Every structure is written in structure tokens, then in C-alpha cells.
Amino acid sequence: MRKVLLFGCGSRTENIVGLPGETPGTWDGYEVTTLDVNPDHGTDMVFDLNTFPYPFADNSFDRVEGHQVLEHLGSLGDYRHLFREFEEWHRILKPGGYFVASVPMWNSLWAFGDPSHVRVINAGTLTFLDQESYKQVGKSPISDFRFCYKGNFSCVQTQEAGDNFFFILRAVK
Numbered sequence: 535m536r537k538v539l540l541f542g543c544g545s546r547t548e549n550i551v552g553l554p555g556e557t558p559g560t561w562d563g564y565e566v567t568t569l570d571v572n573p574d575h576g577t578d579m580v581f582d583l584n585t586f587p588y589p590f591a592d593n594s595f596d597r598v599e600g601h602q603v604l605e606h607l608g609s610l611g612d613y614r615h616l617f618r619e620f621e622e623w624h625r626i627l628k629p630g631g632y633f634v635a636s637v638p639m640w641n642s643l644w645a646f647g648d649p650s651h652v653r654v655i656n657a658g659t660l661t662f663l664d665q666e667s668y669k670q671v672g673k674s675p676i677s678d679f680r681f682c683y684k685g686n687f688s689c690v691q692t693q694e695a696g697d698n699f700f701f702i703l704r705a706v707k
Contacts, residue, residue: 536596538564539626541583542603544575550601551634551700554690564597583607586618590626598623599634602698605651616653617683620663624685629707633687635700642697660701663687 538561540547547568552558568577581589584607608615623633638644640654661667662679665686671678687703694700 535565536563537567537594538597538599539567539569539590539595541569541598541600542571542606543568543577543600544570544572546601551599551636551702553597553632553634553702567595583619584615586622588622588626592625593628594626595631596628597632597634598627599632601636602638604635604655605637605645605648605653608653610653612653613679614682616659617662617679617685620687621683621685624687624705624707627705629705631705632690633703633705636698639694639697639699644697656699657692657701660687660689660692660703663703664689665706 547561547566549558549561567579568575569579569581569583570577571580571582573580579589583603607619627633635655637655638648638651640656645651645654661676662683663685665680666688667676668678668680670676686706688706690702690704692699692701
């Protein structure tokens with residue numbers, strides 16, 4: 535059975551984004567683990583995702599999914615935290631596993647209108663999570679973060695929908 539981690543899920547556990555070839559709405563065929571920082575939500579695990587390492591073994595999940603939570607982690611401009619965080623997602627995903635998320639659009643009222651939002655993530659941010667992108671170093675304005683980031687994700691899909699930015703990444707190992 536495939537395993538999925540729903541992080542920062544609160545009380546919501548529905549499958550809202552289908553992977554290519556999947557229909558959203560159900561977790562049939564998945565063993566679901568839920569995680570949130572708030573114990574009142576009754577999740578399987580209570581954990582603060584600003585704390586490293588995450589409490590899972592390497593290669594634990596086929597899929598990791600979080601919606602409207604990444605903007606609450608780290609802080610704007612704290613690239614070390616961002617890369618450490620995505621290295622953890624990479625570490626706990628199985629080879630070829632999927633990282634699925636949604637965040638407020640960078641230009642949405644909610645991007646920083648919610649006082650608990652501390653950063654934005656957009657398509658440009660995803661560029662830095664793919665090691666192939668660093669081939670541009672010296673040829674474009676891209677900053678080189680390979681000194682502090684060893685994870686690797688390929689971008690499978692992005693979608694802008696109203697105030698939301700959805701994305702699917704695949705762990706390259």
C-alpha cells in the first residue's frame with residue numbers, strides 16, 4: 535500500500551489534487567498519516583515543521599501533501615530554512631515520490647494579509663529546488679545555493695487558480 539503524509543492539514547483530510555492519472559477526492563490505495571502543529575485537530579501526529587529533522591525515516595512516503603501551510607513556515611529571505619525544509623521533504627519521500635502543495639498566490643490579498651504568513655512561494659522559488667536549474671549559474675542571474683541545498687525535485691505541474699498556486703514536484707534520487 536502506498537503511503538501519504540498530509541502535513542499542516544488541520545481537520546481536513548480530503549484528496550484535493552489528483553496526480554497525473556488520478557482522480558482527486560479519495561485516498562483509496564493509500565495509508566494516510568496526518569500531521570499538524572495544533573493538537574486540537576486530532577491528527578495522527580503533533581509536530582512543529584519549523585523543527586528539524588522531521589520525525590520520519592528516510593524514504594517513508596510515496597506522497598507528501600500540504601495545502602495552505604508552507605507560507606507559515608520559515609521566514610521571508612531565510613533561504614537556509616527553506617532549503618533545509620525541502621531537504622527534509624526530499625529525505626522522507628521515496629525515490630520518485632511526489633510533493634504536492636498549494637500556497638496563496640504571491641499577489642493575493644492573503645499572501646501577507648494573514649498575519650501568520652511569513653513568506654511566499656511561487657514558480658520562481660521552485661526553480662531553486664531542481665538541481666538541473668543550476669546549470670544556468672554564470673549564464674543568468676540565478677543565485678547558486680548548491681553549497682547549502684542537496685535535495686532535488688523536478689517540477690511536474692504548476693497551476694494558478696484564483697488566489698491559489700498549486701504545484702506538484704517529484705523527488706529525484
